[in-house]
Amino acid sequence: MSKIMINAHTADRPGGSIRRVVPSAPRWAEFAARATVWTTVPSGLWRIAFGFGVPVGFSGATAARYAEHQPGWGTVYVVVLSALAETLAFLTLGLVRPWGQVVPRWIPLIGGRAVRPLAAIVPAALGSAVLTVLGISALVGGWSGNMADPDSPHGFAALVMTLAYLPLVAWGPLLGAVTVDYARRTLGRG
Numbered sequence: 001m002s003k004i005m006i007n008a009h010t011a012d013r014p015g016g017s018i019r020r021v022v023p024s025a026p027r028w029a030e031f032a033a034r035a036t037v038w039t040t041v042p043s044g045l046w047r048i049a050f051g052f053g054v055p056v057g058f059s060g061a062t063a064a065r066y067a068e069h070q071p072g073w074g075t076v077y078v079v080v081l082s083a084l085a086e087t088l089a090f091l092t093l094g095l096v097r098p099w100g101q102v103v104p105r106w107i108p109l110i111g112g113r114a115v116r117p118l119a120a121i122v123p124a125a126l127g128s129a130v131l132t133v134l135g136i137s138a139l140v141g142g143w144s145g146n147m148a149d150p151d152s153p154h155g156f157a158a159l160v161m162t163l164a165y166l167p168l169v170a171w172g173p174l175l176g177a178v179t180v181d182y183a184r185r186t187l188g189r190g
Contacts, residue, residue: 022185025096029181036092036174039167044082046164051078057157088127092175095124095182117186124179131172139169 025033050056053070094100100120105111153161 022101025178025181025185029178030096032174033092033096033178036171036178037086037089039171039174040082040085040089042164042167044086046161047078047082051075056161057153057155058151060151063151089171092124092178095120095178100182101186117183121179121183121186124175124182128172128176128179131168131175133172135169135172138165 046056051070051074053067053075094115101115103110103113103115152158
């Protein structure tokens with residue numbers, strides 16, 4: 001495993017710099033971080049299609065309720081939700097890239113400063129826990145209950161929706177694994 005040298009300004013010593021050697025992320029962590037980004041893409045595309053009025057299988061009162069807002073504020077909502085999910089998933093790459101240890105210089109006020117490991121570890125660990133619980137609960141009970149609604153997609157439309165949302169179940173565990181590796185490397189316990 002190679003090591004990278006980090007030069008960064010610290011908050012407690014303006015203008016000063018520290019040098020710390022942080023091991024590079026292992027290949028499996030790089031792969032897991034990239035996979036995390038891709039877990040949100042299928043559901044985002046499905047939601048955006050739904051938001052622009054593509055028939056995705058909803059019927060009855062549910063279809064009528066959504067039809068009055070799409071396109072419209074419903075479209076804006078699903079596009080923003082999809083962009084937010086993708087942005088949060090993208091932040092996982094910071095746990096395996098140098099910008100997860102030193103804030104890029106182009107960011108105003110804090111550019112070039114070292115990222116305190118716990119400032120990345122705590123939100124990532126909490127996010128991983130929440131996403132894992134949500135994924136497990138969707139698999140165990142929530143998904144089948146929603147699909148039992150007579151207005152929910154059935155047949156091929158249900159299969160497409162399921163395949164679009166199923167990768168989200170992996171988001172929490174992948175983020176958790178990458179977070180543990182980041183903690184091990186940055187806190188010097190490796």
